[in-house]
Amino acid sequence: MKRQQLTIWLCFAVLLSFAQSVDYNTKKGFVAKGYDVVAYFDNEAVEGENKFTATHDGVQFKFASEENLKTFESNPDKYVPQYGGYCAYAIAESSKKVDVDPETFEIRDGKLYLFYNSWFNNTLKSWKKNNVKGLQEKADQNWEVMN
Incomplete structure (x- = not known):
């Protein structure tokens, strides 16, 4: 009986861990479409190389250097x-997971935000024109509900 209870408990714990995992935008098989997430913090949008990869939280990242x-x-x-690498502005404004242009980004408060930028719609510009702090708070709240 104890063994059966332990098995049930372990199955529940495994299911719970899957339920809490973040939904990452992994277009092209990598977070940030294979761009180097560390390079963004040097204000550079640089594609990573296949020889420099890492797995974190079940998803893959590429880097430009060792x-x-x-x-x-x-x-x-x-x-x-x-927000899992989805467009920060879309998460804030409409609670939608929208793909990004990996070259359209902002580092704010030590965090990386990515944005959609196509067809005359650069959401980074919209983000900056509005109350950024308010958008961050709204996006944080929306993301919590979405995941």
């Missing part, structure tokens, strides 16, 4: 884009 890979591995949560 140094950036090691930097990421030392503190991955610092470099993971907000």
Whole structure:
């Protein structure tokens, strides 16, 4: 009987851990479409290379150099884009998971935000024109409900 209860408890714990995992935008098989998430913090949008990859939280990241890979591995949560790498403005305004242009980004308050930018619609410009702090709070609330 104890063994059956333990099995049930373990199954519940596994299911709970899957239910809490973040939905990442992994277009092209990598977060940020394979762009180096560490390089963004140097204000650079740089594509990563296949020889420098890491897996974190069940998804893959690419890096432009071994140094950036090691930097990421030392503190991955610092470099993971907000809202799973979906467009921050769309999360805030409409609670929708919208793809991004990996070259349209902002580092704010030590966090990486990615944005949609296509067909004359650069959501980073809209983000900056509005109350950014309010949008961040709204996006944080919406993301919590979405995940």
